[in-house]
Amino acid sequence: MTYWDQEKECMARDNLEKLQLRRLKETVFRSYAFVPAYRAKMDAAGIKPDDVNTLGDLQKLPFTTKQEMRDNYPFGLFAVPMSEVVRIHASSGTTGKPSVVGYTRKDVDTWADLMARALVSAGADKRSVIQVAYGYGLFTGGLGAHYGAERLGASVIPASGGNTQRQILLMQDFGSTHLACTPSYALFIAEVMHDMGIDPAGLKLKAGIFGAEPWSEQMRTEIENKLYIKAYDIYGLSEIMGPGVAIECPFRTGLHIAEDNFLVEIIDPVTEEVLPEGSLGELVITTLTKEAIPMIRYRTRDMTTLSNGECPCGRTHVRMQKVLGRSDDMLIVRGVNVFPSAIETVLLGIPGVEPHYMIILERQDNLDIMEVQVEVSEDIFSDEVRKLEDLHKRIAKELESNLLISVKVRLVEPKSIPRSEGKAVRVKDNRKI
Amino acid sequence: MAKQISVFLENSSGRLAHVTRVLGDAGINIRALSIADTSDFGILRLIVNDPDHAYKILKDAGFTVSETEVIAVRMPDSPGGLADVLDQISEENINIEYLYAFLGFAGGDALVIFKVEDIKKAREVFEKKNINYVEAQDLYKL
Incomplete structure (x- = not known):
């Protein structure tokens, strides 16, 4: 097994916890001292930095939400003067203002190191040619992967997102061995490659590092079969750092969270109660080394489970399962919670069904109607109405038995659902409530 | 065919x-x-x-x-022409998925396109029963 930083990645739990506690105390102290919003929250909760003496004391501290980042827009949560900030990123807000994050020189350095760690875990080394097809810009994906790949010593192709034919040309001519982008964009690249008559078997591409949106195991299989690569899930979010917070190892039984830098909990998104290991809930992250914008108990809204069991790769860091969905992307349809990723899992379990789908929500006579549009590929098309109707019924039945609500399925023409070059838009909620 | x-x-x-x-x-x-x-x-x-x-x-x-793959069958353009063909097909237990008529005619006869479950068997039956079907290259030219 190859590691980037074996000492940290394989640290014995008791030593790791000592390191975490020391860093947690520093983080809480600095936040209280330098961020007025944190001090106000902690004072209101009657907590002083000195009250944090064990890792369990973390639970006494108040949560931080995306809303607080907006309330303190743009730099209100920074713990250092702007003269110490060397980089600014922002995450796109679907509503209201974006959340803005800053990085000190040391933060950028830590991030590059963690991203290099992630790339090594996904089988890359200094001989790799890494094509970064995440967007470069305010989004953390592009520059995050870029700095990590450079730190590793690999050759980086800063392709950024979009211009798919050129992406494929670069892969062919520059011999890219690793592709970093969103999983939905990877599938789109595979599709364009197919349309261009290019056989991916002729490429040097070996692996992909895919993240920034939830994706299913079925989608992984689909990408691996279409591009002839190994697909690794990477996790990160700009509020915490960017890509590289967690990464799969070759055993791919969950994503190892870089616990020397992040302290994680799982909570019930409604009651905010901390749940025991193995429970499904919302991931909450506390940064342990961030200087510019420390985050204490940040509610990620990502739904997952944690597992501390031994991993054959030798890494001791806790594993999170693939993100099941977002606690706030979660759709409530006729009172039932529905994750778009659950719909994807059902669809991709049906042979021949392509992972291109759209969920449309309408409200008619005070009743929610959920329509799932599925593209008819050549694999599932038939000249007989009966066979297409059987398929239609099968999709509807399987969705209904998994989601426990009735679903209107609509078969649509291929490529009629818009393709994304970044995060896929899967839901159109037209309900006027 | x-x-x-x-x-x-x-x-x-x-x-x-x-x-x-x-x-x-x-x-x-x-x-x-x-x-x-x-x-x-x-x-x-x-x-x-x-x-x-x-x-x-x-x-x-x-x-x-x-x-x-479908079969184009030629039949007299007169009352009962299609019924005669269908009778013979059903006697041999050939399942028809669907059928539709050709636009225009072939030498005064009507043409009907058949999609059957087992096309090989249908062909054998047509030959045995002297049902007139049209070969592909002739059909595209009509």
């Missing part, structure tokens, strides 16, 4: 016009057609003068297309 081109169509306005325009612009002549439709989608089935070219043109235009 003949090649039928089948095209998936969403039930929205202008889709059929689009398919036929794509074919027309490529100089493809439609010899027979039928549309099977449900409330959500339709399947357009076509016999054309150059099926392989039509298949490629439609695929390039982004449609979901398939090629299906």
Whole structure:
């Protein structure tokens, strides 16, 4: 097994916890001292930095939400003067203002190191040619992967997102061995490659590092079969750092969270109660080394489970399962919670069904109607109405038995659902409530 | 035996016009057609003068297309002509998935396109019973 930083990645739990506690105390102290919003929250909760003496004391501290980042827009949560900030990123807000994050020189350095760690875990080394097809810009994906790949010593192709034919040309001519982008964009690249008559078997591409949106195991299989690569899930979010917070190892039984830098909990998104290991809930992250914008108990809204069991790769860091969905992307349809990723899992379990789908929500006579549009590929098309109707019924039945609500399925023409070059838009909620 | 081109169509306005325009612009002549439709989608089935070219043109235009083997049967254009053929087919337990009529005629006879479950068996039966079917190359020329 190859590691980037074996000492940290394989640290014995008791030593790791000592390191975490020391860093947690520093983080809480600095936040209280330098961020007025944190001090106000902690004072209101009657907590002083000195009250944090064990890792369990973390639970006494108040949560931080995306809303607080907006309330303190743009730099209100920074713990250092702007003269110490060397980089600014922002995450796109679907509503209201974006959340803005800053990085000190040391933060950028830590991030590059963690991203290099992630790339090594996904089988890359200094001989790799890494094509970064995440967007470069305010989004953390592009520059995050870029700095990590450079730190590793690999050759980086800063392709950024979009211009798919050129992406494929670069892969062919520059011999890219690793592709970093969103999983939905990877599938789109595979599709364009197919349309261009290019056989991916002729490429040097070996692996992909895919993240920034939830994706299913079925989608992984689909990408691996279409591009002839190994697909690794990477996790990160700009509020915490960017890509590289967690990464799969070759055993791919969950994503190892870089616990020397992040302290994680799982909570019930409604009651905010901390749940025991193995429970499904919302991931909450506390940064342990961030200087510019420390985050204490940040509610990620990502739904997952944690597992501390031994991993054959030798890494001791806790594993999170693939993100099941977002606690706030979660759709409530006729009172039932529905994750778009659950719909994807059902669809991709049906042979021949392509992972291109759209969920449309309408409200008619005070009743929610959920329509799932599925593209008819050549694999599932038939000249007989009966066979297409059987398929239609099968999709509807399987969705209904998994989601426990009735679903209107609509078969649509291929490529009629818009393709994304970044995060896929899967839901159109037209309900006027 | 003949090649039928089948095209998936969403039930929205202008889709059929689009398919036929794509074919027309490529100089493809439609010899027979039928549309099977449900409330959500339709399947357009076509016999054309150059099926392989039509298949490629439609695929390039982004449609979901398939090629299906069908049989064109020639029968007298007189009352009971189709019934006679169908009787003979049912005696031999050939299952018909669907059928539709050809546009125009062949030497005073009518032509009907059959999609059957077992095309090889159907062919044998047609030969045994002296049912007149038209070979592909002759059909595309009609």
